[in-house]
Amino acid sequence: MFKEHNSKDYNNVPDLKKEIMQLILDNFDDEIFVINSKKQVLYVNDASERHYGMKPEEIIGKYSEELLDLCYCDPLITPIVWEEKRKVTLEQTTRIGKKIQTTAIPILNKDKSIEYVIYYSKDITKLEEMKKELKLTRDLLAKNTAEKSGTKNDGQSFSPNSTVSIVAESEAMKEVLSKAERVMNVDSTVLILGESGTGKGVLARYIHDNSSRKKDPFIAINCAAIPEELLEAELFGYEAGSFTGAKNEGKIGFMELASEGTLFLDEISELSPKLQAKLLHVIQDKQFFKVGGRKLISTDARIITATNRDLKKRVEEGLFREDLYFRLNVISIEIPSIRERKEDIPPLIEYFLDKFNSHYSLTHEISDECMEKLRKHIWKGNIRELENLIERLVVMTEDEVIDVEHLPRGILDNSKYKIDDFKNVSLDGIKEEIERDLILKAYEKCGSSRKVAKMLSISQSRASRLIYKYISG
Structure with missing residues (x-):
């Protein structure tokens, strides 16, 4: 990482500080983007490849107008900053479909004209997905409450019983659908593999909507989008007063709500060791405890998982339980990239x-x-x-x-x-x-x-x- 320094190097502290700062910025998860008064890009870190599909060297030196199509973001933030000369924050969508929150900070010279603009962009794609998932949770809880009270509910939000559309002209996708059709009406766990954006969630829904479980809930959760403590409570539910901020009446978890339906766990590779152990127990015994609970809850939910990571390699690196990997990988389906x-x-x-x-x-x-x-x-x-x-x-x-x-x-x-x-x-x-x-x-x-x-x-x-x-x- 760092090149070696001897004591004499510390006489040139500015150079060392610059090297350390460069290392920090290049390894920063969020994007840092700097342009000058001519709207020419002076610096962007490696996050640009995740946000736009472009490496820093493809961007640095170009002018903002050249990048309108290459790094397309909607809505545009630079015109607002240039006109109003103040800090601006917007949520944007990039050309490869990433949702980012960008803050642009203008640096003004003594004449009050813009000298530089520093952009700080954070990927909020998972956060947006989490918002949708939390909305689904509220809807599912409303459904559950309605069913318990005997109120009629058409269930349209939870299980529309309509098959999603999957395009399969290529032999590769026809093989994917053939595998999916063979596993629709069995209860085996399914592991869906593929790059980001290939449609792993769509395939999971396709399997559910064409199975005997189609009239029961399909619940999709992104394991990387929800903090561990909240994810445990969302998955397994909790008893009243089990932790600070818990609802007085407790909460039903996704595992229980998805019983007789399908629970889809996306980005399963990001599940914490604690929740890996708890998920393994559910798959083996079809039972679990709520957070703070002492009563065993039964579930008949079918588990479908997905990842864009090499799960076997994660096992070898000690980051994922081998026994859970074998339980999830009973049937695996890999979706090819569009390329x-x-x-x-x-x-x-x-x-x-x-x-x-x-x-x-x-x-x-x-x-x-x-x-x-x-x-x-x-x-x-x-x-x-x-x-x-x-x-x-x-x-x-x-x-x-x-x-x-x-x-x-x-x-x-x-x-x-x-x-x-x-x-x-x-x-x-x-x-x-x-x-x-x-x-x-x-x-x-x-x-x-x-x-x-x-x-x-x-x-x-x-x-x-x-x-x-x-x-x-």
Whole structure:
């Protein structure tokens, strides 16, 4: 880690401090991003690869406008900071589908103009998932209360009994579905493997919705998104007064609520040793104690787990119980990355296009050339990244047909234009005409420079300048 230093090195304390600071920043879980007054990136740490799918060396030295497509975030934060010259915090979605909370802090010089902007971004994808899971918990508790009181409940929130859609044109995905169909109506534990964004949770739901348990609850929990103490209480429930802050009436846990249904534990590799032991006991004996309880509770929940980690390696490293690994790995199904099943990309695109057209009441289509460009793209964020891009294209494209020209620059790295396509024309004239038409239409639709800037992925100052230019001209 550190290079060796002798006592003489400490005479040059600033260099040593710089080295230590560099090491800390490079190993920081959260993203640190710095730009100068020209909006050129001076520094970004390794977290950029997790947030955008891009290494620091691909980002450093570029200007913010160059990165609008490569590191696309919605909504944009830089135009707000540049205009208001104050600290701004926003929740953003990156181009690979990550949810991040970004705080931008402007550093002003004595003339009150921006010298630098420091961005601090934290991945809150798991937090957002946890919010959804906690909402599901409240709904499930409401259902349980209603059933105990004899109140009718249609159960739609808990078990919609409708099969989720899975695209399987490739032989690899057909094999995945074939395995899933063979395990639907047995009670064996299933371990689903695959990279982030490949649809492990969707496959778990597919197995449940096509099983004999489909009329009973399907409960999905992300083991990495909830702190250990809270996760134990959520999974197993607790008795009244068992810990500070506990409800007076106690609480029913997911294990009990999922009885006769399915409990899906995502990111199982992150489960603590204590909860690994407790889960092993439940799988073996179908019984458990609530937190602070002395009465054994029975459950018939089917357990499906998933991970994007090498669980066998975690066992070898002493981070995961071997006996639990064998219990979970009775049947394993590995979902290939989208890079390994290119045949599925066009039907996935059509699926998401229909989904977002319907959601936003639009009627977009995708050209053949655009489809081919997307099919050849390397999707580091898998289906999640693809879905995020299609939603963006549906929302931001004004034309009926989404074409190659509408794709972000990150998708168009290898695009080339033939000079023969442009004869006897003024490039500046064409650019200005297109720009004028686009700016006026955007302003008519949005009504403010900030919204125009967001729609066109340009700075707000540039949007204001162009609006003034073409309205007054």
